[in-house]
Amino acid sequence: MLVDIIFTAGSLAFILFACFIFTNAIEWFGEKLNVGQGIVGSIFSAIGTALPETVIPLIAIFLFHDQEAKDIGVGAIAGAPFMLGTLALFVTGTAVIIYSLIGKRTVTMNVDVKVISTDLSFFLVIYTIAVLTTLIHSFIVIKNIIAVLLLLSYIIYIRRALANDSGKSENLDRLLISRVFKVKTNLFWICVQLLAALAGIIAGAQIFVANVRDLANIMGVAPLILSIIITPIATELPEKFNSVIWTGKKKDTLAVGNITGAMVFQSCFPVVIGMLFTPWDLKGITLVSAIIAIASAVINLAYIKLKKAVNPFVLLFGGVFYAGFLVYVFG
Numbered sequence: 001m002l003v004d005i006i007f008t009a010g011s012l013a014f015i016l017f018a019c020f021i022f023t024n025a026i027e028w029f030g031e032k033l034n035v036g037q038g039i040v041g042s043i044f045s046a047i048g049t050a051l052p053e054t055v056i057p058l059i060a061i062f063l064f065h066d067q068e069a070k071d072i073g074v075g076a077i078a079g080a081p082f083m084l085g086t087l088a089l090f091v092t093g094t095a096v097i098i099y100s101l102i103g104k105r106t107v108t109m110n111v112d113v114k115v116i117s118t119d120l121s122f123f124l125v126i127y128t129i130a131v132l133t134t135l136i137h138s139f140i141v142i143k144n145i146i147a148v149l150l151l152l153s154y155i156i157y158i159r160r161a162l163a164n165d166s167g168k169s170e171n172l173d174r175l176l177i178s179r180v181f182k183v184k185t186n187l188f189w190i191c192v193q194l195l196a197a198l199a200g201i202i203a204g205a206q207i208f209v210a211n212v213r214d215l216a217n218i219m220g221v222a223p224l225i226l227s228i229i230i231t232p233i234a235t236e237l238p239e240k241f242n243s244v245i246w247t248g249k250k251k252d253t254l255a256v257g258n259i260t261g262a263m264v265f266q267s268c269f270p271v272v273i274g275m276l277f278t279p280w281d282l283k284g285i286t287l288v289s290a291i292i293a294i295a296s297a298v299i300n301l302a303y304i305k306l307k308k309a310v311n312p313f314v315l316l317f318g319g320v321f322y323a324g325f326l327v328y329v330f331g
Helices: 002-032 037-049 051-062 067-101 113-136 140-164 176-181 187-219 223-235 237-248 252-268 270-277 284-307 317-330
Strands: none
Touching: 002 037, 002 176, 002 187, 002 237, 037 051, 037 113, 037 140, 037 187, 037 237, 037 252, 051 067, 051 187, 051 270, 067 113, 067 223, 067 237, 067 252, 067 270, 067 284, 067 317, 113 140, 113 252, 113 270, 113 284, 140 252, 140 270, 176 187, 187 237, 223 284, 223 317, 237 252, 252 270, 284 317
Protein backbone atom coordinates (compact mmCIF):
# COMPACT_ATOMS: atom_id res chain seq x y z
CA MET A 1 0.00 0.00 0.00
CA LEU A 2 2.89 2.36 0.82
CA VAL A 3 4.33 1.81 -2.66
CA ASP A 4 0.96 2.69 -4.24
CA ILE A 5 0.78 5.90 -2.21
CA ILE A 6 4.33 6.89 -3.24
CA PHE A 7 3.66 6.21 -6.93
CA THR A 8 0.34 8.06 -6.70
CA ALA A 9 2.03 11.14 -5.23
CA GLY A 10 4.83 10.91 -7.80
CA SER A 11 2.43 10.67 -10.73
CA LEU A 12 0.48 13.62 -9.31
CA ALA A 13 3.62 15.75 -9.31
CA PHE A 14 4.44 14.57 -12.83
CA ILE A 15 0.98 15.57 -14.10
CA LEU A 16 1.35 19.01 -12.52
CA PHE A 17 4.71 19.52 -14.25
CA ALA A 18 3.27 18.34 -17.59
CA CYS A 19 0.32 20.74 -17.17
CA PHE A 20 2.72 23.63 -16.58
CA ILE A 21 4.46 22.80 -19.87
CA PHE A 22 1.10 22.33 -21.61
CA THR A 23 -0.40 25.68 -20.57
CA ASN A 24 2.70 27.48 -21.80
CA ALA A 25 2.60 25.69 -25.17
CA ILE A 26 -1.15 25.95 -25.77
CA GLU A 27 -1.09 29.72 -25.24
CA TRP A 28 1.65 30.06 -27.85
CA PHE A 29 -0.28 27.73 -30.17
CA GLY A 30 -3.25 30.07 -29.96
CA GLU A 31 -0.98 33.08 -30.50
CA LYS A 32 0.45 31.60 -33.70
CA LEU A 33 -3.07 30.82 -34.99
CA ASN A 34 -4.19 34.34 -34.00
CA VAL A 35 -7.07 33.18 -31.81
CA GLY A 36 -8.05 34.47 -28.38
CA GLN A 37 -8.25 33.00 -24.91
CA GLY A 38 -11.79 31.73 -25.45
CA ILE A 39 -10.74 29.38 -28.26
CA VAL A 40 -7.52 28.39 -26.51
CA GLY A 41 -9.29 27.52 -23.26
CA SER A 42 -12.64 26.14 -24.42
CA ILE A 43 -11.46 24.18 -27.46
CA PHE A 44 -7.69 23.63 -27.72
CA SER A 45 -6.97 23.09 -24.03
CA ALA A 46 -10.30 21.38 -23.32
CA ILE A 47 -9.85 18.76 -26.04
CA GLY A 48 -6.19 18.18 -25.24
CA THR A 49 -6.62 17.64 -21.52
CA ALA A 50 -9.84 15.62 -22.01
CA LEU A 51 -7.90 12.80 -23.67
CA PRO A 52 -7.17 10.78 -20.49
CA GLU A 53 -10.79 10.63 -19.31
CA THR A 54 -11.99 9.99 -22.87
CA VAL A 55 -9.74 6.98 -23.36
CA ILE A 56 -10.76 5.16 -20.17
CA PRO A 57 -14.47 4.58 -20.98
CA LEU A 58 -13.59 3.67 -24.58
CA ILE A 59 -11.27 0.94 -23.31
CA ALA A 60 -13.92 -0.30 -20.88
CA ILE A 61 -16.64 -0.42 -23.55
CA PHE A 62 -14.73 -1.77 -26.57
CA LEU A 63 -12.05 -4.04 -25.10
CA PHE A 64 -14.19 -5.71 -22.44
CA HIS A 65 -17.53 -7.25 -23.28
CA ASP A 66 -19.01 -8.09 -19.88
CA GLN A 67 -21.80 -5.96 -18.41
CA GLU A 68 -19.69 -4.83 -15.46
CA ALA A 69 -17.14 -3.29 -17.84
CA LYS A 70 -19.91 -1.49 -19.71
CA ASP A 71 -21.29 -0.19 -16.42
CA ILE A 72 -17.84 1.10 -15.51
CA GLY A 73 -17.58 2.75 -18.94
CA VAL A 74 -20.93 4.49 -18.55
CA GLY A 75 -20.01 5.48 -14.99
CA ALA A 76 -16.77 7.06 -16.23
CA ILE A 77 -18.67 8.88 -19.00
CA ALA A 78 -21.16 10.34 -16.52
CA GLY A 79 -18.42 10.94 -13.98
CA ALA A 80 -16.42 13.29 -16.21
CA PRO A 81 -19.08 16.05 -16.60
CA PHE A 82 -20.00 15.57 -12.94
CA MET A 83 -16.43 16.06 -11.76
CA LEU A 84 -15.87 19.04 -14.08
CA GLY A 85 -19.15 20.72 -13.11
CA THR A 86 -18.57 20.28 -9.37
CA LEU A 87 -15.04 19.66 -8.11
CA ALA A 88 -13.15 21.35 -10.97
CA LEU A 89 -15.21 24.55 -10.71
CA PHE A 90 -14.82 24.44 -6.92
CA VAL A 91 -11.02 24.14 -7.23
CA THR A 92 -10.95 27.09 -9.66
CA GLY A 93 -13.03 29.29 -7.35
CA THR A 94 -10.90 28.28 -4.38
CA ALA A 95 -7.70 29.09 -6.29
CA VAL A 96 -8.96 32.59 -7.12
CA ILE A 97 -9.87 33.24 -3.47
CA ILE A 98 -6.54 31.92 -2.14
CA TYR A 99 -4.50 33.88 -4.69
CA SER A 100 -6.44 37.03 -3.72
CA LEU A 101 -5.82 36.42 0.00
CA ILE A 102 -2.05 36.21 -0.54
CA GLY A 103 -2.11 39.35 -2.68
CA LYS A 104 -1.28 37.76 -6.02
CA ARG A 105 -4.52 38.95 -7.65
CA THR A 106 -7.94 40.43 -6.88
CA VAL A 107 -10.99 38.30 -6.14
CA THR A 108 -12.80 39.82 -9.14
CA MET A 109 -12.53 37.51 -12.14
CA ASN A 110 -11.73 38.98 -15.56
CA VAL A 111 -13.70 36.57 -17.75
CA ASP A 112 -15.11 36.81 -21.26
CA VAL A 113 -18.68 35.98 -20.20
CA LYS A 114 -19.79 35.31 -23.78
CA VAL A 115 -17.34 32.42 -23.99
CA ILE A 116 -18.35 30.83 -20.68
CA SER A 117 -22.06 31.48 -21.29
CA THR A 118 -21.84 29.76 -24.67
CA ASP A 119 -20.03 26.78 -23.14
CA LEU A 120 -22.51 26.29 -20.32
CA SER A 121 -25.54 26.81 -22.59
CA PHE A 122 -24.34 24.19 -25.07
CA PHE A 123 -23.48 21.79 -22.26
CA LEU A 124 -26.90 22.12 -20.66
CA VAL A 125 -28.78 21.53 -23.90
CA ILE A 126 -26.61 18.65 -25.12
CA TYR A 127 -26.16 16.84 -21.82
CA THR A 128 -29.78 17.26 -20.74
CA ILE A 129 -30.96 15.71 -24.01
CA ALA A 130 -28.46 12.87 -23.56
CA VAL A 131 -29.61 12.20 -19.99
CA LEU A 132 -33.31 12.33 -20.95
CA THR A 133 -32.62 9.85 -23.76
CA THR A 134 -32.21 7.20 -21.06
CA LEU A 135 -36.01 7.31 -20.72
CA ILE A 136 -36.33 5.92 -24.26
CA HIS A 137 -33.14 3.82 -24.28
CA SER A 138 -35.09 0.74 -25.44
CA PHE A 139 -35.94 2.54 -28.72
CA ILE A 140 -32.51 1.90 -30.18
CA VAL A 141 -32.96 3.60 -33.56
CA ILE A 142 -34.27 6.83 -31.99
CA LYS A 143 -31.50 6.74 -29.37
CA ASN A 144 -28.84 6.36 -32.06
CA ILE A 145 -30.26 9.19 -34.17
CA ILE A 146 -30.20 11.50 -31.16
CA ALA A 147 -26.61 10.45 -30.46
CA VAL A 148 -25.47 11.34 -33.98
CA LEU A 149 -27.24 14.72 -33.79
CA LEU A 150 -25.51 15.47 -30.49
CA LEU A 151 -22.17 14.61 -32.06
CA LEU A 152 -22.82 16.97 -34.97
CA SER A 153 -23.80 19.71 -32.54
CA TYR A 154 -20.13 20.08 -31.63
CA ILE A 155 -19.56 21.62 -35.06
CA ILE A 156 -22.20 24.24 -34.25
CA TYR A 157 -20.49 24.85 -30.93
CA ILE A 158 -17.11 25.43 -32.60
CA ARG A 159 -18.66 27.87 -35.07
CA ARG A 160 -20.30 29.80 -32.21
CA ALA A 161 -17.04 29.83 -30.26
CA LEU A 162 -15.18 31.21 -33.27
CA ALA A 163 -17.81 33.91 -33.70
CA ASN A 164 -17.39 34.99 -30.06
CA ASP A 165 -13.60 34.88 -30.15
CA SER A 166 -11.80 38.14 -29.47
CA GLY A 167 -8.61 37.07 -31.23
CA LYS A 168 -6.52 38.56 -28.43
CA SER A 169 -3.86 36.94 -26.27
CA GLU A 170 -1.92 38.64 -23.50
CA ASN A 171 1.07 38.33 -21.17
CA LEU A 172 2.65 35.29 -22.77
CA ASP A 173 5.61 33.83 -20.93
CA ARG A 174 8.52 32.77 -23.11
CA LEU A 175 8.09 29.32 -24.66
CA LEU A 176 9.80 26.88 -22.29
CA ILE A 177 11.46 24.80 -24.97
CA SER A 178 12.90 27.99 -26.49
CA ARG A 179 14.16 29.10 -23.10
CA VAL A 180 15.84 25.77 -22.29
CA PHE A 181 17.19 24.71 -25.70
CA LYS A 182 17.60 28.16 -27.29
CA VAL A 183 15.44 27.28 -30.32
CA LYS A 184 13.15 29.59 -32.26
CA THR A 185 9.60 30.17 -31.03
CA ASN A 186 7.94 28.87 -34.18
CA LEU A 187 4.96 26.57 -34.77
CA PHE A 188 7.15 23.47 -35.08
CA TRP A 189 8.74 23.82 -31.64
CA ILE A 190 5.45 24.89 -30.12
CA CYS A 191 3.88 21.65 -31.39
CA VAL A 192 6.85 19.62 -30.12
CA GLN A 193 6.38 21.05 -26.62
CA LEU A 194 2.61 20.64 -26.85
CA LEU A 195 2.77 16.98 -27.90
CA ALA A 196 5.41 16.21 -25.26
CA ALA A 197 3.22 17.80 -22.59
CA LEU A 198 0.13 15.88 -23.75
CA ALA A 199 2.08 12.62 -23.71
CA GLY A 200 3.21 13.42 -20.18
CA ILE A 201 -0.32 14.26 -19.06
CA ILE A 202 -1.75 11.03 -20.51
CA ALA A 203 1.06 8.86 -19.12
CA GLY A 204 0.85 10.49 -15.71
CA ALA A 205 -2.94 10.12 -15.61
CA GLN A 206 -2.75 6.43 -16.53
CA ILE A 207 -0.18 5.77 -13.79
CA PHE A 208 -2.30 7.73 -11.33
CA VAL A 209 -5.46 5.81 -12.24
CA ALA A 210 -3.68 2.44 -11.97
CA ASN A 211 -2.42 3.24 -8.49
CA VAL A 212 -5.72 4.74 -7.36
CA ARG A 213 -7.46 1.57 -8.55
CA ASP A 214 -5.04 -0.54 -6.51
CA LEU A 215 -5.75 1.59 -3.45
CA ALA A 216 -9.49 1.34 -4.09
CA ASN A 217 -9.28 -2.46 -4.31
CA ILE A 218 -7.33 -2.55 -1.05
CA MET A 219 -10.03 -0.42 0.58
CA GLY A 220 -12.82 -2.53 -1.00
CA VAL A 221 -14.40 0.23 -3.11
CA ALA A 222 -17.01 -1.00 -5.63
CA PRO A 223 -16.08 -0.75 -9.38
CA LEU A 224 -19.04 1.55 -10.20
CA ILE A 225 -18.13 3.97 -7.41
CA LEU A 226 -14.55 3.83 -8.64
CA SER A 227 -15.63 4.76 -12.17
CA ILE A 228 -17.82 7.69 -11.11
CA ILE A 229 -15.84 9.17 -8.22
CA ILE A 230 -12.25 7.97 -8.01
CA THR A 231 -11.23 7.62 -11.65
CA PRO A 232 -12.60 11.05 -12.77
CA ILE A 233 -10.75 12.74 -9.91
CA ALA A 234 -7.54 11.40 -11.42
CA THR A 235 -8.35 11.97 -15.08
CA GLU A 236 -9.69 15.50 -14.52
CA LEU A 237 -6.47 16.58 -12.81
CA PRO A 238 -5.10 18.25 -15.98
CA GLU A 239 -8.12 20.56 -16.19
CA LYS A 240 -7.90 21.37 -12.49
CA PHE A 241 -4.16 22.03 -12.57
CA ASN A 242 -4.37 24.10 -15.76
CA SER A 243 -7.10 26.25 -14.22
CA VAL A 244 -5.12 26.79 -11.01
CA ILE A 245 -2.06 27.81 -13.05
CA TRP A 246 -4.09 30.23 -15.19
CA THR A 247 -5.94 31.82 -12.26
CA GLY A 248 -2.56 32.56 -10.72
CA LYS A 249 -1.65 34.39 -13.93
CA LYS A 250 -5.01 36.27 -13.92
CA LYS A 251 -6.02 34.54 -17.17
CA ASP A 252 -9.52 33.73 -16.01
CA THR A 253 -11.11 33.10 -19.41
CA LEU A 254 -8.52 30.37 -19.97
CA ALA A 255 -9.01 29.01 -16.45
CA VAL A 256 -12.80 28.72 -16.56
CA GLY A 257 -13.08 28.02 -20.30
CA ASN A 258 -10.69 25.10 -19.90
CA ILE A 259 -13.31 23.46 -17.66
CA THR A 260 -16.54 24.54 -19.34
CA GLY A 261 -15.14 23.71 -22.78
CA ALA A 262 -14.21 20.24 -21.51
CA MET A 263 -17.78 19.84 -20.24
CA VAL A 264 -19.07 20.47 -23.77
CA PHE A 265 -16.54 18.08 -25.30
CA GLN A 266 -17.34 15.35 -22.77
CA SER A 267 -21.08 15.70 -23.39
CA CYS A 268 -20.59 15.38 -27.17
CA PHE A 269 -18.01 12.63 -27.63
CA PRO A 270 -17.77 10.09 -24.74
CA VAL A 271 -21.50 10.48 -24.04
CA VAL A 272 -22.34 9.75 -27.67
CA ILE A 273 -20.12 6.65 -27.56
CA GLY A 274 -22.04 5.51 -24.49
CA MET A 275 -25.37 6.14 -26.20
CA LEU A 276 -24.36 4.23 -29.33
CA PHE A 277 -22.55 1.24 -27.84
CA THR A 278 -24.15 0.62 -24.44
CA PRO A 279 -27.79 0.22 -23.34
CA TRP A 280 -27.55 3.79 -21.92
CA ASP A 281 -29.89 2.93 -19.06
CA LEU A 282 -28.82 5.54 -16.50
CA LYS A 283 -29.96 4.85 -12.95
CA GLY A 284 -28.86 5.05 -9.33
CA ILE A 285 -25.70 7.00 -8.61
CA THR A 286 -24.93 7.36 -12.33
CA LEU A 287 -28.19 9.23 -12.94
CA VAL A 288 -27.78 11.29 -9.77
CA SER A 289 -24.27 12.38 -10.81
CA ALA A 290 -25.62 13.50 -14.20
CA ILE A 291 -28.44 15.51 -12.60
CA ILE A 292 -25.98 17.19 -10.21
CA ALA A 293 -23.70 18.18 -13.11
CA ILE A 294 -26.69 19.81 -14.83
CA ALA A 295 -27.79 21.58 -11.63
CA SER A 296 -24.32 23.02 -11.04
CA ALA A 297 -24.15 24.32 -14.62
CA VAL A 298 -27.62 25.91 -14.23
CA ILE A 299 -26.56 27.85 -11.12
CA ASN A 300 -23.39 29.20 -12.73
CA LEU A 301 -25.12 30.09 -16.00
CA ALA A 302 -27.96 31.83 -14.14
CA TYR A 303 -25.45 33.98 -12.25
CA ILE A 304 -23.64 34.87 -15.47
CA LYS A 305 -26.90 35.87 -17.16
CA LEU A 306 -27.96 38.00 -14.18
CA LYS A 307 -24.64 39.64 -13.25
CA LYS A 308 -22.66 39.40 -16.51
CA ALA A 309 -19.73 38.01 -14.54
CA VAL A 310 -18.23 34.83 -13.13
CA ASN A 311 -17.97 34.83 -9.34
CA PRO A 312 -15.47 32.57 -7.51
CA PHE A 313 -17.85 32.22 -4.56
CA VAL A 314 -20.57 30.90 -6.89
CA LEU A 315 -18.02 28.43 -8.28
CA LEU A 316 -17.66 27.11 -4.72
CA PHE A 317 -21.20 25.71 -4.96
CA GLY A 318 -19.64 22.95 -7.03
CA GLY A 319 -17.96 21.72 -3.88
CA VAL A 320 -21.29 21.74 -2.05
CA PHE A 321 -22.82 19.59 -4.78
CA TYR A 322 -19.84 17.24 -4.69
CA ALA A 323 -20.02 16.88 -0.91
CA GLY A 324 -23.75 16.20 -1.13
CA PHE A 325 -23.12 13.47 -3.68
CA LEU A 326 -20.55 11.82 -1.41
CA VAL A 327 -23.07 11.85 1.44
CA TYR A 328 -25.64 10.25 -0.91
CA VAL A 329 -23.20 7.53 -1.96
CA PHE A 330 -21.56 6.70 1.35
CA GLY A 331 -24.18 7.94 3.82
